[in-house]
Structure formats: C-alpha cells, structure tokens
Amino acid sequence: MRITYQDLERYRSNTIETARQIGLDEVVLEKLQDTELVVVPGDSGRLFYGNANYEHNRVRVYEQNPSRYLPKTFQEVWNQTGMDHELIGHLYNRYNGGRSDELAGVKTQLRFAAHRAKKDPYWALGLTIIPIIPVIKRVTNLAKDHLHHSNNG
Ligand SMILES: [Zn+2]
Numbered sequence: 001m002r003i004t005y006q007d008l009e010r011y012r013s014n015t016i017e018t019a020r021q022i023g024l025d026e027v028v029l030e031k032l033q034d035t036e037l038v039v040v041p042g043d044s045g046r047l048f049y050g051n052a053n054y055e056h057n058r059v060r061v062y063e064q065n066p067s068r069y070l071p072k073t074f075q076e077v078w079n080q081t082g083m084d085h086e087l088i089g090h091l092y093n094r095y096n097g098g099r100s101d102e103l104a105g106v107k108t109q110l111r112f113a114a115h116r117a118k119k120d121p122y123w124a125l126g127l128t129i130i131p132i133i134p135v136i137k138r139v140t141n142l143a144k145d146h147l148h149h150s151n152n153g
Helices: 005-022 026-033 072-095 102-117 121-129 132-151
Strands: 036-043 050-053 058-064
Touching: 005 026, 005 036, 005 072, 005 102, 026 072, 050 072, 058 072, 072 102, 072 121, 102 121
Parallel strands: 036 058
Antiparallel strands: 050 058
16 A cells, blocks of 8 residues: 555544553643654665654655555554554653653564554454564664664774
C-alpha cells in the first residue's frame, strides 16, 4: 500500500484514542493533535516507517515500507504501530520529560499493541510481526557505536 495523508490522520486518531484509554496525559496529547504529519515519497528502507522531530513537532512517514510484503491487515498493524512509535515513543515522551530514545519507542509499541490485543485478535497476532527484532538490533548497534566512540575518546 501507499500511505496517504488521510492514512496518517487515521493512525494518529487511533494512537491518541489508545493513549487516552491507557491514561496518558491529556495536555500532552493535545499537543500531538497539532503535530505536523508529512508523507515522504519513496521507501523507508531500513527505517521501517519514518521519523519524528520534537523541535518542529513533526512526524514524517515514508509512503512505502517493508510491510508491503505482508497481507493487508498486517500492513495496517505495522503502520499503526509505527505511528505509536513516532508520536508517543518519541514526541509524547519527549514533551512529557521522559525517556524518548529508540528503546522507549519500541516499549511504547509493545505497550500499545498489548492494549489493543485485549480486544482485537489481529493485534494479538500483530505483536509477533512488529519489527521488534531489527529495532533491538539497531539499538544494540547504536549502543556499540557509542561505546566505540567513547573508547576512542
Ligand atoms: Zn524511532
């Protein structure tokens, strides 16, 4: 599928609705209603989805990503969880003064997916296809790089 701006609005609504059910801070969630959503032409490649910029309150999402190899229902799960990652994992956590790095993003994805899985069997299955392993690898590599740089002064 090619992601459109309307898709991003839909994912945002779902992310914020789930955040309310979980009991996140309403004042910070209001700020996410104003987050600029941008569709970026092309494929996300190793990024899986997109990125977030807290200074500009902006989320950019590539119009295509590796989910195109999945059945339609799981493409939705992939893209929804991607929005959870950017909007809550990075932006909300940053604005709320919490940890907002990649690990925080992944933890958010799992928390939100587990919440939806209580009512939706696709999300129970979706928990198994969320790109958690590559992300953990990426975080591990980042940590290694950091260590490497530290060791080199
Ligand atoms: Zn991220």
